[in-house]
Amino acid sequence: MEELPSYKDTKGSMSKAALWLIEVVGEGNTFTKARLAEAFPNVAQIDRRVRELRKYGWRIETNREDPSLGSHEQRFVSRGDAVWEPGKRRRSSDGINAAQRRDTLVRDGNRCRSCGATPGQTYEGTYEIAQLDMARRVVRLPNGSDEVQLVTECNRCRVGGRDLVTDLPHLRDRIERLSPIERDVLRKWIQAGERDFGLVEKVWAEYQTLTPDSRDEIRDGLTEGD
Ligand SMILES: [Zn+2]
Structure with missing residues (x-):
């Protein structure tokens, strides 16, 4: 079980709001603006601080994303970066937030997209252990435009593949051959x-x-x- 600081003892209104969501509301549950304002009577624009959490990978839905919610209701869907920890406050250096990371891992079945390695697995014939991370892959589409896509890659495949541009028509050509x-x-x-x-x-x-x-x-x- 993770030890979290209490929202009451934490400095910074965004950090307080983040911990309040985890400790009081709980993931998956809804809260109202009134309840939020009541918890933070001395903080101006506390709902704005809550909205800012989205930049750090927090999922908070309103009735725009989920029509089943009332107009004053929001749902705390899932947490993102630990904004109350000094090092995690900034978006990760690669600019990929926790939610994008999680979504990409789920989509890729928790495996390296290049070689299929799973985290903790040793590479065949070695003692090296696979670790998964996100990579940005520039993919050249058939219409000539480039698109940046996130893919799951292991430490071994990532080395050397960093500046790779995948040219789809070219790849198709090679498959033909x-x-x-x-x-x-x-x-x-x-x-x-x-x-x-x-x-x-x-x-x-x-x-x-x-x-x-x-x-x-x-x-x-x-x-x-x-
Ligand atoms: Zn790999």
């Missing part, structure tokens, strides 16, 4: 939503761990055109 067998493998990965390490790759990974002598033995046993 694959052999029918390769295209079929690709189609299966796309359908499964992850790259499945085929038998050949597993054998290759195991082969690489062998001593030179054993590698020679395997190599000698492989005749071309088998």
Whole structure:
């Protein structure tokens, strides 16, 4: 269980409002402007401070987003950055807020979009542990315009892929040039939503761990055109 400072002992009206939402209202519940004003009788424009929380990834809905809410009602849907902590107050350095991070992770099934790694998993054949993070991917659309998309990437795939622009027509071209067998493998990965390490790759990974002598033995046993 997370230790939070009490909203009463916290400085700064936005931080107070954030903690009040968590501690008094609770995620998923609704509150009224009157109740908010009552909790903070000495703070001018407390509802404005609550609105500001949205910049930090907090989800607070009004009847504009959710028509089932009354005109004075709001719903505290989910929390974002811990604005009461000095370091977290600013939007994260990459400008991706907690809500975007969460949405992207959910959409990507909590896996690296490039290699399918899950957090904490060790990369095959190594002791390196996968960690997931967000990356901005510039995607060139068929109409020639660029769009920035957030994707989940692991530490290993992220290295080197940072300034990559994915050109969709070019990618399609390269797919066209694959052999029918390769295209079929690709189609299966796309359908499964992850790259499945085929038998050949597993054998290759195991082969690489062998001593030179054993590698020679395997190599000698492989005749071309088998
Ligand atoms: Zn990866």
